[in-house]
Amino acid sequence: MASALSLQNLTKIYGKKVAVNGISLDIPAGSFYGLVGPNGAGKTTTLQMCTGMLLPTNGSVSLFDDDVWANLDSARARMGVMPQADEIFDRLTGQQLLVYAGLLRGMDKTEVTRRAQDLLNAFDLTEAAKKLVSDYSTGMKKKICLASAMIHSPRILFLDEPFEAVDPVSSANLKDILKEYVSTGGTVVISSHVMSLVEKMCSHVAVIANGNVRAAGTLEEVAAGSDLENRFLDLVGGRHDAARLDWLQGGDNE
Amino acid sequence: MKNTLQTFSAGRLNVREIWSIVKLRWALTISTINKSAFQAILFVLGCIWSVALVVGVWVGSFFLARGIEPTDSELSQITSVIAGIWTLGVVFVVLGQLVAFGQGGVSARQLYRSGVPRANIRWSLIVSQMLTPSGVAIYLSLLAVLGFLSQRFVNGIFAGIGIWIICAICAALTIFFAAALSQTIATLAMVIIRNKSARNAVTVVFVFAIIILSQSSSFIGGYMGSQVGDRIDNPGANSVQTMNFGWFGTVGVFLSWLPIANMVALPFKLVVANSMSALFVVISIVVFAATVALLMWCFDWAMHRDIVAGPNIEETSTAKPRGLGIFNSASVRSPFSAIIARMATSWVRDVRYSMSLILPVLFVAIFAFQGFTTGDMHVMIAAVPLSGYFMCLMGLNMLAYDGTAFIMHTYSGVKGRVDWFARSTFQLFVALVMQILVNVIVLAVPGVVPQMDIFWALTVLSVCFILGGIGLTPVLSSLLLYPVPSADQPIRSPQGRTGVQMFVPLIQMISIFVLFIPGALTVWICMATGNSVRMVITTALIVQLIVSVLYFIGGNMLGGYILDKRRLKIHTTLREFAQLMR
Numbered sequence: 001m002a003s004a005l006s007l008q009n010l011t012k013i014y015g016k017k018v019a020v021n022g023i024s025l026d027i028p029a030g031s032f033y034g035l036v037g038p039n040g041a042g043k044t045t046t047l048q049m050c051t052g053m054l055l056p057t058n059g060s061v062s063l064f065d066d067d068v069w070a071n072l073d074s075a076r077a078r079m080g081v082m083p084q085a086d087e088i089f090d091r092l093t094g095q096q097l098l099v100y101a102g103l104l105r106g107m108d109k110t111e112v113t114r115r116a117q118d119l120l121n122a123f124d125l126t127e128a129a130k131k132l133v134s135d136y137s138t139g140m141k142k143k144i145c146l147a148s149a150m151i152h153s154p155r156i157l158f159l160d161e162p163f164e165a166v167d168p169v170s171s172a173n174l175k176d177i178l179k180e181y182v183s184t185g186g187t188v189v190i191s192s193h194v195m196s197l198v199e200k201m202c203s204h205v206a207v208i209a210n211g212n213v214r215a216a217g218t219l220e221e222v223a224a225g226s227d228l229e230n231r232f233l234d235l236v237g238g239r240h241d242a243a244r245l246d247w248l249q250g251g252d253n254e
Numbered sequence: 255m256k257n258t259l260q261t262f263s264a265g266r267l268n269v270r271e272i273w274s275i276v277k278l279r280w281a282l283t284i285s286t287i288n289k290s291a292f293q294a295i296l297f298v299l300g301c302i303w304s305v306a307l308v309v310g311v312w313v314g315s316f317f318l319a320r321g322i323e324p325t326d327s328e329l330s331q332i333t334s335v336i337a338g339i340w341t342l343g344v345v346f347v348v349l350g351q352l353v354a355f356g357q358g359g360v361s362a363r364q365l366y367r368s369g370v371p372r373a374n375i376r377w378s379l380i381v382s383q384m385l386t387p388s389g390v391a392i393y394l395s396l397l398a399v400l401g402f403l404s405q406r407f408v409n410g411i412f413a414g415i416g417i418w419i420i421c422a423i424c425a426a427l428t429i430f431f432a433a434a435l436s437q438t439i440a441t442l443a444m445v446i447i448r449n450k451s452a453r454n455a456v457t458v459v460f461v462f463a464i465i466i467l468s469q470s471s472s473f474i475g476g477y478m479g480s481q482v483g484d485r486i487d488n489p490g491a492n493s494v495q496t497m498n499f500g501w502f503g504t505v506g507v508f509l510s511w512l513p514i515a516n517m518v519a520l521p522f523k524l525v526v527a528n529s530m531s532a533l534f535v536v537i538s539i540v541v542f543a544a545t546v547a548l549l550m551w552c553f554d555w556a557m558h559r560d561i562v563a564g565p566n567i568e569e570t571s572t573a574k575p576r577g578l579g580i581f582n583s584a585s586v587r588s589p590f591s592a593i594i595a596r597m598a599t600s601w602v603r604d605v606r607y608s609m610s611l612i613l614p615v616l617f618v619a620i621f622a623f624q625g626f627t628t629g630d631m632h633v634m635i636a637a638v639p640l641s642g643y644f645m646c647l648m649g650l651n652m653l654a655y656d657g658t659a660f661i662m663h664t665y666s667g668v669k670g671r672v673d674w675f676a677r678s679t680f681q682l683f684v685a686l687v688m689q690i691l692v693n694v695i696v697l698a699v700p701g702v703v704p705q706m707d708i709f710w711a712l713t714v715l716s717v718c719f720i721l722g723g724i725g726l727t728p729v730l731s732s733l734l735l736y737p738v739p740s741a742d743q744p745i746r747s748p749q750g751r752t753g754v755q756m757f758v759p760l761i762q763m764i765s766i767f768v769l770f771i772p773g774a775l776t777v778w779i780c781m782a783t784g785n786s787v788r789m790v791i792t793t794a795l796i797v798q799l800i801v802s803v804l805y806f807i808g809g810n811m812l813g814g815y816i817l818d819k820r821r822l823k824i825h826t827t828l829r830e831f832a833q834l835m836r
Contacts, residue, residue: 076667103592104666
């Protein structure tokens with residue numbers, strides 16, 4: 001498969017702290033790619049550099065063979081980045097937000113309105129379409145954020161912890177939509193530390209720890225015949241016997 | 255562990271906890287200073303101002319006291335005037351906090367979530383406000399005023415250090431009351447703004463309060479200046495001639511009985527040993543204690559309501575369903591028009607924006623009030639250019655008002671130039687509508703416009719303010735951002751905002767004056783070539799109007815360029831601001 005996204009020696013250094021240490025990855029087109037790692041591993045930093053939101057200290061990012069940082073406008077037109085809940089205008093209704101997201105990208109008004117309605121239906125937000133986004137629950141906000149990233153039918157989707165705080169029903173619906181998108185040739189890059197999700201959803205995975213890639217490839221290649229979670233723990237390390245906190249007790253000693 | 259949990263649930267007063275929260279407030283201030291050199295400079299300037307205030311008041315009070323004759327009438331006048339000025343000062347600070355600067359410091363919600371009992375939150379917020387550099391400076395200044403002036407009249411048991419100890423206690427209680435009042439009103443405001451009807455009613459009260467305050471302060475300012483100046487210049491002057499404060503003195507007598515100022519008046523009553531003074535002291539203490547108890551109860555109630563009420567109820571499920579609204583308009587079909595539509599929607603739904611529309615109307619009301627009281631309605635025409643000036647300020651710091659949601663524009667690849675032109679076009683539209691409204695009011699009131707020529711000249715001047723100011727906004731707002739309250743908590747001010755909020759409009763004001771150089775040069779040239787005044791003004795206004803249109807276009811182009819260049823840095827800044835409000 002051709003690469004949708006290619007990272008070459010991508011590095012980000014803050015002062016003396018190396019957040020991302022020369023990562024090189026090839027993300028195949030049409031893949032569901034998971035970036036997994038513990039908290040502070042550098043997943044979000046990597047995604048931000050890939051989406052043109054954080055200038056790398058070194059290295060390059062190519063989207064369909066175009067340098068992202070040299071051609072930011074065309075890169076942004078081809079990618080969909082799921083905003084965080086506080087990165088949307090929540091004084092708009094859900095429907096207005098989607099139309100706004102489409103119009104900002106210069107899309108035709110009639111087409112944007114049609115797609116907005118389709119997305120609202122697909123994400124079970126039809127009833128909430130005319131409510132202010134500020135009144136949405138956390139799960140509904142996640143859905144409207146994802147919908148706003150999809151309205152222009154991007155070729156690649158970047159999602160940072162997309163299922164965090166989403167209820168199981170909404171989560172299942174989101175997963176179906178993303179699987180459908182991948183089946184039509186779309187590429188999804190997600191960051192997560194939920195192994196069960198990655199194992200179930202992703203075709204490819206890269207394990208990142210301390211800003212380095214510890215393993216990358218298809219799910220089977222990275223798991224190497226083992227359970228992905230155990231393999232992840234082996235690669236990342238840091239597990240130890242349960243600490244005994246003598247002050248932490250549930251009330252039996254009272 | 256068990257004991258700690260019990261303390262939290264019982265909600266007992268815990269001095270150590272209160273002190274820890276006060277230190278937390280200081281730590282937050284230091285953290286803000288460490289993060290930004292700009293904030294550090296403003297903090298140092300604030301400290302210099304505080305020191306200058308203390309030194310100035312101590313020296314001024316010392317010399318003023320020397321010039322006072324220790325007579326009963328002087329004592330009475332001084333008591334009422336100090337009570338009146340102090341009350342006005344407190345009202346001014348409270349209104350300023352509500353209308354412009356917000357309630358700063360640590361968040362009651364965060365502390366509550368951390369398990370701090372409400373009583374401790376309440377006390378720590380009040381003590382925190384008292385122990386800021388400006389709070390300490392005002393305390394020391396008040397101490398000087400009370401100490402030096404009451405010392406002039408004292409005899410008997412309170413002579414010497416005794417009166418200073420009483421003044422120190424009274425000044426501390428006065429500052430405490432002011433801090434408690436300001437915190438309570440700000441917290442009550444957070445509850446009130448949740449309800450549209452209550453919000454509208456309170457807005458009307460605010461407008462009237464500001465009108466009266468603006469008139470009182472200008473009158474008293476001028477009057478006090480002459481009185482105090484005379485007193486310092488002529489220490490031996492006749493008291494009846496120089497210390498007649500008329501109606502203000504009478505109002506001051508009334509105010510000195512109220513808890514807001516009775517502790518200020520108390521040292522002056524204590525120096526006189528008679529039954530009336532004793533009665534005043536007893537009543538003052540009782541009224542003060544009762545009002546403090548009531549304030550504490552109100553503060554506690556409002557804080558609890560604000561913490562547990564959740565999101566703004568008025569904007570939530572009770573609101574009727576909305577369609578696409580302005581986005582339905584056929585003219586909304588591009589990034590440019592979409593941003594305008596979003597701005598229009600935000601202005602309707604976000605109280606932070608709608609507050610800025612009050613200013614032009616407020617100035618019309620202030621000048622109308624002044625005109626009616628002085629019998630000279632011509633003063634009201636000043637509202638015409640002032641409206642334009644204030645409307646050109648409204649877009650300042652606009653990206654900070656968007657907050658982290660602005661990042662959505664970057665994800666969508668919106669160009670800075672398009673972004674700023676859309677914002678400025680909307681701003682221009684609102685400003686011109688407000689200008690027309692103000693002009694219609696000014697024309698409708700009889701006796702305001704002496705000549706139509708003057709009216710039109712001021713209107714063109716105002717349009718120049720609007721065009722030039724709005725053209726300047728994209729450049730300044732792409733370079734200088736400062737934190738603003740969130741839409742959910744419009745009264746709560748993020749740490750480090752107050753100083754910057756005064757500083758940035760000052761830069762805007764100076765820059766606008768610079769933008770008027772072409773008009774000023776035209777005046778100079780026309781006058782040098784011997785033209786008539788009418789010709790000079792007409793030519794200068796035409797030149798300035800043309801130049802202002804160019805400023806508008808050029809400012810947006812430059813602002814867009816700067817926005818594109820600084821976009822990622824702006825994202826970081828906006829994320830930092832969002833952190834401050836959490």
